[in-house]
Amino acid sequence: MFHPPKVRRKSDTGKRISPNTRQPIQRAVGFEVEVKNWKTYRTRPKGHPVMPWHIEREFTKGRYKHHTKDLLFKGRDYELTADCPFAGNSVPEFITIPFEEDFDGLHRANKAFAQIGELVDRMHHEAKIHPETLNRLDEYHAHGSVEAPTAMIDALPKPDFHPQANVGLRLTAVTDLFGLSSEKPITTPVAERLTRIKSLRGQPQRRERRSMAQAREKAERALDKFRYVFTIHEDWTPSEELLNLLAYMLHYIECPMINYHEYPKSFFPIMARTDFFMMYRLLPFEEQDYFSENDGNMFVKLFEMIKHSLPDIGELELDEEFFEEGIRNDQEADNYRLDGLTRKEWIRGVATGKDLLTSRNFPDQNINRELQTMGSWQKYDDLEAGGRAMPILELRRLQFTDNTEDLRAMAVEIFRTIIHLNEKHQPED
Template identity: 25%
Template sequence: MRESKILQRIPASIAVSSKRTTMSPRVAGPDWFCNMSKTVGNQALQRYLISGFSKTPRQGTVIQRAIGVELEAPNWEVSTPKGKPFKKYAPLVRDDENGFTLSADEYLMPNGKSSNLEFVSDAHADKDNFLRSVGSMDKLARHLEQQHQENPIVLSDLLKKAGESETTSPYKLENKAHITPRKNLLPSVQVTMGVPLGKITSLFYKLANKQEKLEEPSNEDAVERLDLETSNNRAPVKKLNISSYENSVGELLTSFELMKNMFEERRTELGFNVEEKMSPPLEGLSAMIAYYLRSSFVPMGPQRDRKRQFPKGLFPVLAKTPFHQMFELLPDHEIKAIRDKKGQMNPAWVEWFLYGALGEYVTKAKSDEDQEKVREDIFNGPMLPQKFGEPGEKEYRIKLGRSEWLRNLPMDDLLTERNNPKLKGMGVFSGKGDVLAEESVDNTKELETYAPVFELRSINGSPKTGTWESWAEGYWNFYEELVGQGVRYKTPTPDKRKERCILQ
């Protein structure tokens, strides 16, 4: 999900309340950092925001969401009326009433640059608004599909044929465009949501189908099936088919269980006393780091010469908030244990992450010599060992050592677009994330007040037009089952006259 499509700028004076379980944006004046530091939780949030503001040019930006989606139609090419490709993220149609943008995405082809269509929703914290947004996207997509015999489709003419002018609600033409149509519009899917660190392991269990077994997709278009389940007299809930994640994430969870056992054995070496356990945020962050290590690891051999399109494709669960900002959300005593005097990761933690996540490859090696080579590769090999490049683009490699990434991680996530433009889409939200809305408070339990943002990619193929809204409802239910029913991360709306933020 692109930052430009879902962020709303708010003044730096906007902050959060001093109570950990009742976080909501409010005016706090110049001393708002002091007001935030009354609890350990707010100290973590304070560190998070300070570090984010100090490293991003967009100072004072805070984002909040429940969920947003992006549906990309890579086979539907779009150009200017003169036949030139659009620049990346160029808006074509805007629906302010329902909250989405039809835009162009630039990509490389052997014969030069081209553009394709993307349907990008706003970030919605209300289910009805989210479904209405996706429903409007579906409506426009069906109008496009119905004109597939025209080549090219003139976008301004299409809006008029659909009963809408260039200036009337809901669709407003932003740029004149010609579209090369196909008969079917089957988009690739990206879903962006804010997930508290303490819910990350639950996210992986759900993706691995450990908590619930869902049916495999069966039709030729790989359109996901949405099953109905009724329990405890509740209304039927549509559930996502997420079996495509089962193997890789299942292996991660097995590895993470071994990491937790290793943590028990090395507790004092890692800076914990004999009774201390990892906090839920540290468990979630550790699982996410282990997932990155496993997802990007390729054993030594011919597979390393395989060319991949782009680095972020290795991570179906992609961190949009960089890892070093997530570290700032941990309790103080855990930050102290993980960091050395220079602020880098302590060697004991580097070893715990690497050997815990990838040590099985050492034990699989047949000889002592092979084991030593594998161990050396795990500790000092490249974080992204394969070659990358889109069609028509010269191949390239990302020269970043695995240990180097980990050592710097408490201070700077080197695996982000900010540090390398080839890592496009990775860690692009800088110090920003989601803040718990006040009405979401459940007084029976303490809720995390801040949620890093993650992008879920390539879950079960492409929804057919006419089914996008029911498809989106499955994602909403997945999100709410994960973070808790009634828990909301609402999008703040700036009131410039009063310089304060009102929750929508």
């Protein structure tokens, strides 16, 4: 069961975090593409033991916890990895480096996915492929091999792509991204679908799309009511950061009521990789201070006003559990259920120092792996050259086909879209 941690009061939180105080990393867009229906076998090169490889990923500036991978192939802009030999199901995965948001980054992303497509096609058409076959690729010759176990890959019909993108997006652009993702699916030709940002629609259910489309409206109505009940000062106008954070948190609360999957990451079409407390620290200081007063209860009142702003979310009881159905490691039993965390406790935690929907802040270590990677990049916001912090989001459940050219076009379109959203919301100062 969940036991609320001690609330960190303003007096013991230390210095406030300014977006300019963290070591910047390059603003970028990175991709991960799992390729299902492939089976990998490992043999041991003479004199080399079979060992799992920890893949160091620049986008996280750290190790990818709980996902130990063997490195099968390394190109200039991407790596092909597979689950370690001790995993039950071995899934090959392409992991790209983070591409900078400029023309060179777009060119490299386009080229990398063209090469990934070539490699996928080779594996699809050849019954068996050995690492020596990979040596024919120009990238392999240009940058040399990486010492790793040899591998033999059996290609099965129709590779099943599961792409996702990790993007640094301005907090003020979140509801714009929701708007792109919430449009109804279209059935026009591929080229037109891509120009209309097909890839960002993904495969959300109808209620998810409605939730994303209405999130900003609900937040605006609540803030409009809030201004007449509580005011920071006489001339206060809610910031765009506050409006977008409120909308994002509301969608997070609604998603588990829509989906009843066991795996928590599958709840959220746009998953937060930077935790919500870090996003909260990107609000203007006067708003941070005001909502943190009284143990964050002011922030909870905002969500209570959301509940009464529109009649269609009357079931949103803040005192009920965040995951009403629970989540668990073992689908066949009730072992390690994550339950007891109420929506009110999560909301208050964000305003007072902890995002409780993360493995490091949730006290039950039995479900650590279930929450791992949700909000895991607490200390690694993506920053642009001017030092403005942006949360990192993961676009999940993207549309995909078994066509590698569509996969390349999808990556390029996501890249262009994120650039457009960040430029659109670039602050004037």
